Amino acid sequence: MRFPKLGRVTLYILLIFFIFAFLLPLWTCITTSFKTLKGVIDTTPVEPPLGPLFRLPYPTMEPLITAFNIMKRSLLNSFTFTVAAMILSCLLGSINGYILTKITFKGSNTVFLFFTIGIFIPYQAVLVPLVLTMSKLGLYNHLGGLILTHTAYGIPITTLLFRNFYGLIPNSLIMAAKTDGAGTWTIYRRIVLPLSLPPFVVAAVFQFTSIWNDFLFGVVLTRGQNQPASVVLANLKGTTTVMWNLLMGGTLWYALPVLVIYLVLGKYLMRGYMAGAVKG
Amino acid sequence: MVSVTIKNLTKKYGETVAVKDLNLEIKDQEFFILLGPSGCGKTTTLLCIAGLLKPDEGEVWLGNELVSSSGRDMHVTPQKREVAMMFQDYAIYPHMTVFKNIAFPLEVRGKDKREIVERVTTTAKLLGISQLLDRKPKQLSGGQRQRVALGRAIVRKPRVFLLDEPLANLDAKLRVKTRTELKELQRKLGVTTVYVTHDQVEAMTMADRIIVQRDGVTEQIGTPDELYNRPANLFVAGFIGSPEMNFTDCTLIKDGKKLWLDAKEFKIPVPAEIVPKLESYVGEDVIMGIRPEDLYEREFVKEGTQKNAFRMTVDIIEHVGPYLLLYLRKGRLSLVARVKHTKAGVGQEASIEMDLSKIHLFDKKTTKAIL
Numbered sequence: 134m135r136f137p138k139l140g141r142v143t144l145y146i147l148l149i150f151f152i153f154a155f156l157l158p159l160w161t162c163i164t165t166s167f168k169t170l171k172g173v174i175d176t177t178p179v180e181p182p183l184g185p186l187f188r189l190p191y192p193t194m195e196p197l198i199t200a201f202n203i204m205k206r207s208l209l210n211s212f213t214f215t216v217a218a219m220i221l222s223c224l225l226g227s228i229n230g231y232i233l234t235k236i237t238f239k240g241s242n243t244v245f246l247f248f249t250i251g252i253f254i255p256y257q258a259v260l261v262p263l264v265l266t267m268s269k270l271g272l273y274n275h276l277g278g279l280i281l282t283h284t285a286y287g288i289p290i291t292t293l294l295f296r297n298f299y300g301l302i303p304n305s306l307i308m309a310a311k312t313d314g315a316g317t318w319t320i321y322r323r324i325v326l327p328l329s330l331p332p333f334v335v336a337a338v339f340q341f342t343s344i345w346n347d348f349l350f351g352v353v354l355t356r357g358q359n360q361p362a363s364v365v366l367a368n369l370k371g372t373t374t375v376m377w378n379l380l381m382g383g384t385l386w387y388a389l390p391v392l393v394i395y396l397v398l399g400k401y402l403m404r405g406y407m408a409g410a411v412k413g
Numbered sequence: 414m415v416s417v418t419i420k421n422l423t424k425k426y427g428e429t430v431a432v433k434d435l436n437l438e439i440k441d442q443e444f445f446i447l448l449g450p451s452g453c454g455k456t457t458t459l460l461c462i463a464g465l466l467k468p469d470e471g472e473v474w475l476g477n478e479l480v481s482s483s484g485r486d487m488h489v490t491p492q493k494r495e496v497a498m499m500f501q502d503y504a505i506y507p508h509m510t511v512f513k514n515i516a517f518p519l520e521v522r523g524k525d526k527r528e529i530v531e532r533v534t535t536t537a538k539l540l541g542i543s544q545l546l547d548r549k550p551k552q553l554s555g556g557q558r559q560r561v562a563l564g565r566a567i568v569r570k571p572r573v574f575l576l577d578e579p580l581a582n583l584d585a586k587l588r589v590k591t592r593t594e595l596k597e598l599q600r601k602l603g604v605t606t607v608y609v610t611h612d613q614v615e616a617m618t619m620a621d622r623i624i625v626q627r628d629g630v631t632e633q634i635g636t637p638d639e640l641y642n643r644p645a646n647l648f649v650a651g652f653i654g655s656p657e658m659n660f661t662d663c664t665l666i667k668d669g670k671k672l673w674l675d676a677k678e679f680k681i682p683v684p685a686e687i688v689p690k691l692e693s694y695v696g697e698d699v700i701m702g703i704r705p706e707d708l709y710e711r712e713f714v715k716e717g718t719q720k721n722a723f724r725m726t727v728d729i730i731e732h733v734g735p736y737l738l739l740y741l742r743k744g745r746l747s748l749v750a751r752v753k754h755t756k757a758g759v760g761q762e763a764s765i766e767m768d769l770s771k772i773h774l775f776d777k778k779t780t781k782a783i784l
Contacts, residue, residue: 306506308500308504309498311465314492314521328507
């Protein structure tokens with residue numbers, strides 16, 4: 134497609150404007166987290182703390198260090214249950230997808246329907262029974278409780294994802310493996326699983342982000358030492374005054390793992406998304 | 414290496430009947446072909462033998478072992494049947510090397526490493542794919558993939574080979590070559606083979622015996638020779654042979670002691686030896702069939718044996734290398750003749766004779782063969 138020259142210029146101006154609009158919050162988050170509290174008050178959020186040479190306050194590592202010390206326990210908590218629940222929900226979703234597409238049984242469509250309904254259940258709707266169940270199980274205020282909850286909540290969406298991908302694996306492959314003598318599990322382990330890298334990456338990134346970002350389950354199911362980073366971050370705000378530099382420092386720490394995941398898995402992620410569109 | 418017996422097999426998909434009341438006896442070491450147009454139930458039959466489908470009714474026997482029975486509600490899983498199946502798309506495992514692909518059935522059976530290496534190597538050598546063992550399926554051509562699939566099937570010495578259109582995805586030249594090789598391989602290995610195809614040339618050239626199926630119903634079972642020379646009905650007569658048999662509506666009329674076939678455009682005497690069989694059809698409409706190669710141009714028929722010629726216009730002449738195809742017309746009647754030479758040009762008339770001993774007659778109502 135060829136734009137006339139003026140149109141192209143307008144397009145670029147527009148795009149650059151949007152880039153600034155999207156990056157502005159991140160930029161202010163970074164600048165603020167390197168300022169002292171006085172610096173936060175004296176300057177606008179957009180100005181970076183470059184020192185007196187630019188008539189700006191000195192930069193400081195203090196907010197980042199303090200925020201890390203407050204949050205390190207909760208970051209570890211978050212990381213533990215997020216990774217565990219991510220792995221579990223991906224594995225279970227993969228097995229579900231395999232069974233639903235390749236070992237179709239009577240009523241498999243109904244089962245799938247119920248899985249899909251699961252996607253649409255709002256967190257708030259299950260809070261009370263969830264807390265009661267977890268305390269009965271002895272998993273209240275326990276990371277295991279969060280792992281179980283997030284795994285269960287992730288299964289519908291991962292199942293849907295894997296089911297769609299496995300729909301692309303030809304049935305003849307499964308039939309060939311059967312006549313070759315492989316049982317249901319061997320077929321899954323030796324044929325289906327090795328072909329599942331693309332959906333695993335997509336599901337893993339999706340699950341990691343949504344579990345890591347969850348606040349509600351965390352705040353309801355845990356307290357004190359066992360709280361996830363999302364809850365501790367919210368508490369950083371303080372009750373009377375907001376220490377913006379500390380809060381922004383904590384936010385940076387909190388955002389880091391998701392950023393790393395996207396950077397590392399980004400190229401696989403694109404491939405995974407493509408696998409749905411064009412037969413891989 | 415066993416026989417395969419199918420008794421009263423019926424398989425439905427919802428309301429659609431894919432195979433209806435099929436009875437088959439495939440002999441040990443036989444090369445047996447299921448032939449028919451697409452959707453005739455041949456692949457379904459194959460999947461029932463493999464155990465990948467459970468028949469709704471009937472029984473499947475491998476040798477004297479009952480593997481499927483609706484009556485006793487038993488069904489041996491494909492894993493335990495010791496049959497090998499090869500699929501039209503080859504179904505090669507894309508993430509495994511050629512070696513791993515061929516080794517897979519052995520590994521699943523828990524054979525030891527040394528035996529696996531030995532058997533895979535032997536198989537690869539037999540199929541001429543030794544140099545490909547380290548490659549991934551993506552790096553292979555269609556013909557090579559076909560070989561890998563074949564290797565995976567033969568490496569474990571199955572009791573029966575089930576092949577579902579294994580040559581359909583190859584180009585024409587390779588297909589002809591592979592046809593012969595496959596047939597030779599089957600003879601060498603001596604494994605009972607059930608082969609599905611819609612290609613009648615493939616069926617005629619490879620099979621010991623053929624079953625022709627249509628809409629899930631058996632039309633005829635027989636050797637290639639029987640199907641060609643003694644088709645049981647109109648469908649088989651038309652399906653086997655290329656170009657296909659010429660058909661025309663006729664009335665049988667009696668004139669004194671002689672019987673005549675009257676097709677309006679021509680009238681030919683019925684050979685004396687088959688008259689008795691036709692007595693009951695006198696005055697009735699029948700369909701006459703004659704293969705293109707049983708039509709001749711009068712000029713080339715030996716002097717003295719000429720008879721029953723009728724004149725037809727030549728519409729088209731097709732040169733097919735070793736022979737010519739003449740598309741002939743007279744009134745509503747059109748025929749194809751396969752001849753060696755012709756004197757007539759396009760648009761001219763030619764005198765056509767037919768070999769009366771080669772005519773086929775079919776009952777118009779039942780479409781069954783009378784002769």
